[in-house]
Amino acid sequence: MDSMHTMEQLVAELNKYNYHYYTMDTPLVSDKEYDVLYDQLVQVEADSGIILPESPTQRVGGELLKGFEPHRHLSPLWSLDKAQNIDQLRNWNNRVIKLVTDYNSKNPDNPLPDPCYAVELKFDGLTLNLTYQDGRLVQAATRGNGVIGEGILAQVKTIKSVPLTIPFSEGTIEVQGEGIMNLSVLSNYNLTAAEPLKNARNAAAGALRNLNPKATASRRLSAYFYNVGYSDANTFANHREMMDFLRENQFKVNPFITYFENFDDVTEELAMIVESRSGLDYLIDGAVIKVIDMETRGVLGYTDKFPRWAVAYKFEAEETTTVLESVSWEVGRTGKITPVARVEAVELAGVTVQNCTLNNIGDIERKNLKHALGARVFIRRSNDVIPEILGKVTEDNDGEEIEFPTHCPSCGFPLEQKGAHLFCYDSLNCKPQLIGRITHFASRDAMDIDTFSGMTAELLNTELDVSEPADLYSLTFEDLVKLDRFGEKKANNLLQALEKSKERDLASFLFALGIPNTGKATTRMLADHYRDLNAVMAATVEELVGLPDVGGIVAESIVSFFADPFMRAGIDRMLTLGVQAKAPEAPRVVSTDSFFSSKTVVLTGTLHKLTRDEAADKLAALGAKVTGSVSAKTDILIAGEKAGSKLAKAQKLGIQVIEDEDEFIRLLEM
Numbered sequence: 001m002d003s004m005h006t007m008e009q010l011v012a013e014l015n016k017y018n019y020h021y022y023t024m025d026t027p028l029v030s031d032k033e034y035d036v037l038y039d040q041l042v043q044v045e046a047d048s049g050i051i052l053p054e055s056p057t058q059r060v061g062g063e064l065l066k067g068f069e070p071h072r073h074l075s076p077l078w079s080l081d082k083a084q085n086i087d088q089l090r091n092w093n094n095r096v097i098k099l100v101t102d103y104n105s106k107n108p109d110n111p112l113p114d115p116c117y118a119v120e121l122k123f124d125g126l127t128l129n130l131t132y133q134d135g136r137l138v139q140a141a142t143r144g145n146g147v148i149g150e151g152i153l154a155q156v157k158t159i160k161s162v163p164l165t166i167p168f169s170e171g172t173i174e175v176q177g178e179g180i181m182n183l184s185v186l187s188n189y190n191l192t193a194a195e196p197l198k199n200a201r202n203a204a205a206g207a208l209r210n211l212n213p214k215a216t217a218s219r220r221l222s223a224y225f226y227n228v229g230y231s232d233a234n235t236f237a238n239h240r241e242m243m244d245f246l247r248e249n250q251f252k253v254n255p256f257i258t259y260f261e262n263f264d265d266v267t268e269e270l271a272m273i274v275e276s277r278s279g280l281d282y283l284i285d286g287a288v289i290k291v292i293d294m295e296t297r298g299v300l301g302y303t304d305k306f307p308r309w310a311v312a313y314k315f316e317a318e319e320t321t322t323v324l325e326s327v328s329w330e331v332g333r334t335g336k337i338t339p340v341a342r343v344e345a346v347e348l349a350g351v352t353v354q355n356c357t358l359n360n361i362g363d364i365e366r367k368n369l370k371h372a373l374g375a376r377v378f379i380r381r382s383n384d385v386i387p388e389i390l391g392k393v394t395e396d397n398d399g400e401e402i403e404f405p406t407h408c409p410s411c412g413f414p415l416e417q418k419g420a421h422l423f424c425y426d427s428l429n430c431k432p433q434l435i436g437r438i439t440h441f442a443s444r445d446a447m448d449i450d451t452f453s454g455m456t457a458e459l460l461n462t463e464l465d466v467s468e469p470a471d472l473y474s475l476t477f478e479d480l481v482k483l484d485r486f487g488e489k490k491a492n493n494l495l496q497a498l499e500k501s502k503e504r505d506l507a508s509f510l511f512a513l514g515i516p517n518t519g520k521a522t523t524r525m526l527a528d529h530y531r532d533l534n535a536v537m538a539a540t541v542e543e544l545v546g547l548p549d550v551g552g553i554v555a556e557s558i559v560s561f562f563a564d565p566f567m568r569a570g571i572d573r574m575l576t577l578g579v580q581a582k583a584p585e586a587p588r589v590v591s592t593d594s595f596f597s598s599k600t601v602v603l604t605g606t607l608h609k610l611t612r613d614e615a616a617d618k619l620a621a622l623g624a625k626v627t628g629s630v631s632a633k634t635d636i637l638i639a640g641e642k643a644g645s646k647l648a649k650a651q652k653l654g655i656q657v658i659e660d661e662d663e664f665i666r667l668l669e670m
């Protein structure tokens with residue numbers, strides 16, 4: 001009786017979440033939280049042998065939205081069975097093998113081949129089913145309940161990569177794929193949107209199920225296709241043939257698709273995908289493993305909800321919900337004030353999350369978080385960066401107000417707002433700014449002062465009054481040796497490291513200065529172009545904006561940095577104390593007859609025999625233009641190990657890719 005009660009509660013709760021997720025595209029819980037409850041229900045059903053008629057384990061999708069013309073799919077659309085770990089994946093494979101073996105023993109004259117597998121990305125967007133008649137797109141539908149979907153032809157036509165006509169013109173076919181919003185498109189959209197979108201999946205789904213196709217068009221969606229669900233004139237022997245057909249008919253097919261004869265190789269591929277996940281420009285929530293032989297698929301068949309010949313291998317969730325407890329304000333090295341949120345501790349992607357970033361006050365307002373203290377919020381963690389608060393679960397005014405500071409929480413100086421950010425401009429006296437500047441100056445990509453940390457900067461500041469980088473170079477052994485936890489050895493080590501840093505090159509020195517809005521690539525370019533510190537310091541805005549990748553803001557930042565008498569004095573003092581800021585070595589000989597001459601080259605992934613900087617130097621010396629992102633203008637992509645989205649993009653654009661490092665080196669030396 002108790003399990004009956006649990007079951008009823010779970011069914012009711014899950015159906016409520018389904019409605020908000022599938023029908024409204026505004027989920028109330030994260031997928032992670034949903035999946036936990038769903039798995040509980042599956043377990044209770046298995047234990048009790050009872051399944052309630054309205055159980056979500058028996059149905060695909062959710063209710064249809066009114067206002068769209070219903071479309072009956074020519075063959076049904078399915079959900080996918082799930083494996084949360086490799087053991088569950090092996091169980092799935094064992095079931096496949098058993099069914100194939102059983103079949104073969106009954107049909108010895110016509111046996112099925114040993115299973116081979118395709119591994120694809122599992123896109124997180126909205127399922128699309130496109131109907132083509134005699135080569136023309138005549139309908140596009142959502143999955144709906146798997147049998148009937150919502151007709152969203154006008155909306156789907158706004159996706160530029162969806163072909164309106166295809167070469168294949170024999171009768172009717174239905175092609176399935178996923179409508180998605182690229183993450184870069186989402187973040188661009190959010191830069192100016194009055195109401196930022198929380199999540200790319202809901203953004204895509206909501207846009208496609210918007211009655212106004214103009215609204216859909218403004219989201220600039222994309223779509224990947226992975227299945228021919230129905231064709232009255234064509235059959236395929238296996239998945240490869242089907243993919244070839246899709247490519248030949250100009251559907252966008254994801255380049256990350258691999259085929260394996262051996263199941264162990266599948267698990268290796270999955271590990272690779274997990275690695276490259278954070279480099280992709282779209283959301284995936286797992287990978288899909290499919291048996292490729294079509295006859296085998298027919299024999300394996302379907303349950304009420306999903307095919308037995310495919311399984312989704314779920315990756316660790318990147319989103320969950322928690323409660324926003326408080327907000328504190330941190331001062332960065334440039335004086336920028338960053339709100340840091342404390343949330344109720346929650347597990348996400350393998351770690352316990354307690355702090356999240358809120359970016360800036362502009363973001364708090366745009367994300368409707370101004371009154372969110374104590375409210376439930378969605379958070380997202382990708383890569384290893386600090387998780388971000390995406391927005392409230394419900395848009396109700398149910399929280400306390402987040403008060404914005406008027407004075408620097410560290411030095412008490414009145415704050416100024418510039419754009420979406422608050423700044424403390426008391427940069428010479430505000431302690432976190434001093435410490436931040438010194439720590440940055442010493443960091444690896446800057447002056448590379450060994451063993452120096454934020455704690456060192458803090459200690460030197462409190463005990464020896466080191467308040468700017470130049471002060472570091474007047475430190476003496478006597479000063480250092482009397483410090484807590486220092487001793488002779490450490491004092492000598494630091495002095496040696498400081499001595500060594502005097503030989504750092506101009507690019508690193510410029511980077512170390514921490515000029516606002518000026519990163520490593522720009523300081524390197526400045527060093528290459530001017531080859532002399534005084535020349536950089538004398539550059540004008542007009543001159544700077546003429547240089548590659550320098551815009552007005554960067555140019556202004558550089559000029560006003562060097563115009564500051566305090567900064568100039570600090571630099572002069574460092575030069576007097578022996579800092580060299582060495583110009584790059586001998587002027588570059590630009591060759592014009594090499595393989596790489598006048599080609600635009602992008603480097604990605606890990607190289608083993610060269611660092612990326614070395615490779616870029618060599619390429620530049622051969623007259624190549626080395627850029628950071630792949631576009632139609634790219635001639636060659638050098639893809640080292642674990643190359644991710646850039647490789648996929650290059651393949652998609654048909655750009656020449658060199659994946660073999662030895663071959664790359666051979667071409668460099670040619």
Ligand SMILES: NC(=O)c1ccc[n+]([C@@H]2O[C@H](COP(=O)([O-])OP(=O)(O)OC[C@H]3O[C@@H](n4cnc5c(N)ncnc54)[C@H](O)[C@@H]3O)[C@@H](O)[C@H]2O)c1
Nearest residue numbers: 017021027029030031034079080120121122123127226288
């Ligand atoms: N947060 C919520 O409130 C909520 C509610 C309901 C469901 N969900 C989420 O949705 C999941 C269940 O979703 P479902 O049953 O709709 O779909 P599914 O996750 O079981 O997978 C089926 C879908 O995967 C998609 N897909 C992407 N790439 C594919 C590929 N390469 N090949 C084949 N299919 C591919 C297809 O669109 C297909 O419809 C749950 O696990 C849960 O995470 C969340």
Ligand SMILES: [Zn+2]
Nearest residue numbers: 408411424430
């Ligand atoms: Zn301050």
